[in-house]
Amino acid sequence: MExxxxxxxxxxxxxVDDQKANLKILTELLSDEAEISLAKSGAQAIxxxxxxxxxxxxxxxxxxxxxxxxTLKRLRSIESLKEVPIIFITGLDTADNExxxxxxxxxxxxxxxxxxxxxxxxxxxxxxxxKQTKKLRDLSxxxxxxxxxxxxxxANMSHEIRTPLxxxxxxxxxxxxxxxxxxxxxxxxxxxxxxxxxxxNLINDILDLSKIEAEKLQIERLHVDLPNLIDGIQSxxxxxxxxxxxxxxxxLKFPIPATIIxxxxxxxxxxxxxxxNAIKFTETGSVKLExxxxxxxxxxxxxxxxxxxxxxxxxxxxxAFEQADVTVTRKFGGTGLGLNISKYLAKKLGGDITxxxxxxxxxxxxxxxxxxxxxxxxxxxxxxxxxxxxxxxxKRDEITTKVSGKVLLADDQNELRMLIGMMLRKVGxxxxxxxxxxxxxxxxxxxxxxxILSDIHMPVMGGEEAILALQQEGIxxxxxxxxxxxxKHEVEQYINKGFSDHLSKPIQREEFYRKLxxxxxxxxxxxxxxxxxxxxxxxxxxxxxxxxxxxxxxxxSAFLAQDWGAVKLLSHSLKGASKSFGYISVGDAxxxxxxxxxxxxxxxxxxxxxxxxxxxLKDIAAEELVTVT
Numbered sequence: 121m122e123x124x125x126x127x128x129x130x131x132x133x134x135x136v137d138d139q140k141a142n143l144k145i146l147t148e149l150l151s152d153e154a155e156i157s158l159a160k161s162g163a164q165a166i167x168x169x170x171x172x173x174x175x176x177x178x179x180x181x182x183x184x185x186x187x188x189x190x191t192l193k194r195l196r197s198i199e200s201l202k203e204v205p206i207i208f209i210t211g212l213d214t215a216d217n218e219x220x221x222x223x224x225x226x227x228x229x230x231x232x233x234x235x236x237x238x239x240x241x242x243x244x245x246x247x248x249x250x251k252q253t254k255k256l257r258d259l260s261x262x263x264x265x266x267x268x269x270x271x272x273x274x275a276n277m278s279h280e281i282r283t284p285l286x287x288x289x290x291x292x293x294x295x296x297x298x299x300x301x302x303x304x305x306x307x308x309x310x311x312x313x314x315x316x317x318x319x320x321n322l323i324n325d326i327l328d329l330s331k332i333e334a335e336k337l338q339i340e341r342l343h344v345d346l347p348n349l350i351d352g353i354q355s356x357x358x359x360x361x362x363x364x365x366x367x368x369x370x371x372l373k374f375p376i377p378a379t380i381i382x383x384x385x386x387x388x389x390x391x392x393x394x395x396x397n398a399i400k401f402t403e404t405g406s407v408k409l410e411x412x413x414x415x416x417x418x419x420x421x422x423x424x425x426x427x428x429x430x431x432x433x434x435x436x437x438x439x440a441f442e443q444a445d446v447t448v449t450r451k452f453g454g455t456g457l458g459l460n461i462s463k464y465l466a467k468k469l470g471g472d473i474t475x476x477x478x479x480x481x482x483x484x485x486x487x488x489x490x491x492x493x494x495x496x497x498x499x500x501x502x503x504x505x506x507x508x509x510x511x512x513x514x515k516r517d518e519i520t521t522k523v524s525g526k527v528l529l530a531d532d533q534n535e536l537r538m539l540i541g542m543m544l545r546k547v548g549x550x551x552x553x554x555x556x557x558x559x560x561x562x563x564x565x566x567x568x569x570x571x572i573l574s575d576i577h578m579p580v581m582g583g584e585e586a587i588l589a590l591q592q593e594g595i596x597x598x599x600x601x602x603x604x605x606x607x608k609h610e611v612e613q614y615i616n617k618g619f620s621d622h623l624s625k626p627i628q629r630e631e632f633y634r635k636l637x638x639x640x641x642x643x644x645x646x647x648x649x650x651x652x653x654x655x656x657x658x659x660x661x662x663x664x665x666x667x668x669x670x671x672x673x674x675x676x677s678a679f680l681a682q683d684w685g686a687v688k689l690l691s692h693s694l695k696g697a698s699k700s701f702g703y704i705s706v707g708d709a710x711x712x713x714x715x716x717x718x719x720x721x722x723x724x725x726x727x728x729x730x731x732x733x734x735x736x737l738k739d740i741a742a743e744e745l746v747t748v749t
Contacts, residue, residue, distance in 0.1 A: 162186030557581030
């Protein structure tokens with residue numbers, strides 16, 4: 121790759137002629153189009169060609185000592201020059217000479233005396249061909265390298281996936297057979313759990329890359345409590361450092377904001393990846409996370425005392441499917457995707473990732489993201505203020521996980537029904553489990569529930585069809601979609617279809633119980649200093665406000681598609697939610713739209729009234745989003 125010259129550079133032309141006048145004429149004609157080098161003999165042409173590696177050679181035939189034909193033969197015998205296009209310049213006009221020259225490997229002839237227009241036109245044509253050929257050659261080399269990298273990646277993934285699967289299957293079978301002592305069972309369960317989490321990380325990396333390549337990876341903009349985010353990251357990575365007897369240090373350079381607007385999931389993904397890498401490649405010493413504000417950027421530096429990275433390897437590590445070298449892959453494992461994905465995410469968050477490193481000394485990976493302060497943001501100026509902010513957040517979050525209520529669970533996979541059922545019963549919830557949407561609807565019609573958890577893809581009737589059936593029956597129960605489809609546009613689709621919320625599979629315990637606390641009635645959940653019912657109401661209000669623009673867009677799209685049934689469903693869903701959260705005018709407007717949609721089904725001439733009502737609704741919503749708190 122080092123010797124490749126890309127299409128943006130000027131092509132190099134070597135002109136070979138023993139007559140100074142000819143050299144001058146051709147130089148003047150072609151100097152605007154190319155870098156020109158000159159030679160006055162065949163021997164000089166060979167010497168300069170070896171040094172310059174020209175893109176095109178213009179070669180006189182009649183020259184003393186070594187004529188053009190002999191020069192061409194010698195050029196073609198040299199491996200690095202055998203593909204260079206050669207055009208003869210000559211006053212010889214016999215057909216035999218032309219045929220002989222072409223047989224030797226010449227590409228064309230230009231006649232003397234020179235016709236400037238003909239010379240420029242022919243050379244321009246050959247340069248276009250040369251440019252395209254060079255592009256194709258470079259592309260071929262890059263594709264070959266990419267193919268080799270992907271082949272290495274797939275071979276590595278085979279090893280990476282089979283290793284934890286071997287542990288999961290092997291230990292599960294030992295537990296089933298009763299071949300382990302009670303203490304060994306606990307260890308086996310830990311190994312199975314850790315192996316499963318490792319597999320999930322591998323799969324997430326691969327899925328993230330596919331979303332990036334398909335330009336489908338979405339970035340959210342949410343209020344992020346920085347002390348809480350850093351504390352959460354510490355709780356994940358510190359045990360890994362302690363296992364290797366490494367010091368894990370958090371060094372905060374004040375002042376820093378307490379709250380910013382960014383994507384917390386992606387920011388955590390970047391930092392956890394960088395810190396995990398640092399721990400992985402550090403055998404002794406420490407791993408340090410530094411956080412500071414530099415201008416309008418929030419800077420995170422992960423500094424380790426690990427094996428370090430050479431300058432050559434630093435150019436490769438941010439490429440997809442690449443690690444520093446095959447030795448690293450064999451010894452430490454991993455997908456080779458983490459840094460590529462993290463750099464992409466950092467850029468999406470308004471920053472970048474850079475690295476400085478020295479082999480045998482350690483590395484410093486620096487991630488920057490843009491700072492967008494949340495409204496009313498407080499800046500922390502000392503460690504004491506940071507600790508106090510974190511402590512206050514913990515006090516606000518200090519609630520038990522004991523909840524009460526009746527939950528209807530629908531999932532076609534028996535293992536998942538059992539697992540989620542156990543998670544629900546553990547915190548005091550009464551569970552009814554069914555295996556498809558039809559059973560869900562029948563259960564919801566025969567008894568009352570406080571919350572419905574429903575898979576999307578089920579036999580007989582799917583989750584979306586079941587929600588529609590519940591709406592048609594007038595059953596208004598909060599419903600959470602359980603789905604492996606977690607991309608933003610898919611989640612928005614579920615909300616627009618009538619789901620109250622969603623949980624991504626595999627279900628994360630902390631997020632699962634947080635959602636339960638939002639939607640179920642609670643006993644004894646209020647901490648002494650917090651009115652939890654108000655806190656939950658504010659959280660629901662914020663979710664409604666964030667989802668309102670998407671609901672309005674869906675309503676408008678349904679109208680443009682003349683899907684009057686969808687307009688009715690969307691407006692019906694909107695009217696109840698709006699009034700519950702104090703958006704009275706939005707609710708009233710939604711009632712008008714539902715009635716008009718019913719009317720339009722029988723009288724299309726009232727479609728203009730419906731259009732005006734939707735426009736009015738969007739105006740009212742924009743105003744109430746500002747005024748309602």
